[in-house]
Amino acid sequence: MSIRNDPEALYDRLIEEGLFEESSGELGLTDEFRRRREESATTLAALDEAALEERVTAYVAETDVEADDVSADLLADAIAVSETCESLDRETSLYVASSLERSESDERDPHLPAGFLSLSADEIDPFVANHPTSIVYFWREDCPPCRAVKADLERLRRDGVIPSSMGLGAVFGPDYARTLRERYEVGAAPTILFCSADGIEARIVGNPGVESLQTEIEILLEDHDA
Numbered sequence: 001m002s003i004r005n006d007p008e009a010l011y012d013r014l015i016e017e018g019l020f021e022e023s024s025g026e027l028g029l030t031d032e033f034r035r036r037r038e039e040s041a042t043t044l045a046a047l048d049e050a051a052l053e054e055r056v057t058a059y060v061a062e063t064d065v066e067a068d069d070v071s072a073d074l075l076a077d078a079i080a081v082s083e084t085c086e087s088l089d090r091e092t093s094l095y096v097a098s099s100l101e102r103s104e105s106d107e108r109d110p111h112l113p114a115g116f117l118s119l120s121a122d123e124i125d126p127f128v129a130n131h132p133t134s135i136v137y138f139w140r141e142d143c144p145p146c147r148a149v150k151a152d153l154e155r156l157r158r159d160g161v162i163p164s165s166m167g168l169g170a171v172f173g174p175d176y177a178r179t180l181r182e183r184y185e186v187g188a189a190p191t192i193l194f195c196s197a198d199g200i201e202a203r204i205v206g207n208p209g210v211e212s213l214q215t216e217i218e219i220l221l222e223d224h225d226a
């Protein structure tokens with residue numbers, strides 16, 4: 001199994017090789033990685049369009065990543081990841097860079113409940129498989145029920161009803177509508193899936209209110225001893 005499908009092993013590798021460090025209980029980027037990131041971005045910014053395209057094409061060669069999906073910023077981060085964590089292949093470095101980009105954007109995204117990680121459709125299964133219990137929340141913009149569910153999930157996390165051991169993922173439904181409908185039977189927002197490592201245990205469509213959410217969480221935790 002690729003290390004990309006084992007988040008815990010990957011995070012351990014990133015800490016061990018100096019991309020992340022723990023400080024006061026928080027996980028953050030090291031100064032060394034930040035320095036390499038800035039150097040890579042400066043180098044790429046000096047290239048003209050043709051030279052940048054050549055660098056991207058060369059970097060993604062022998063990976064499954066399409067060159068058109070790699071921006072200058074993403075390439076700069078991937079190069080910095082590769083230089084910091086020399087054991088990672090280029091495809092994994094691009095994956096880590098993409099995750100960093102999304103994570104930093106999540107911090108500014110008002111639609112995501114606090115503590116939830118933004119997931120793509122392809123990341124749902126490995127995310128669920130690598131947590132004893134998890135919640136996956138599907139949302140869209142301009143959605144009053146989504147805003148209500150977001151607030152309720154944040155309240156339950158703040159009150160300790162959602163434990164720190166529980167995986168918390170969020171998916172922007174319109175980006176993956178067909179896949180979500182066919183693979184997970186998710187066709188409306190908000191939808192909340194309550195999962196064990198074995199798969200989906202329960203689901204709620206719409207805004208059920210904080211008490212119903214709490215009930216489903218407690219049942220899930222009781223059944224799986226999380």
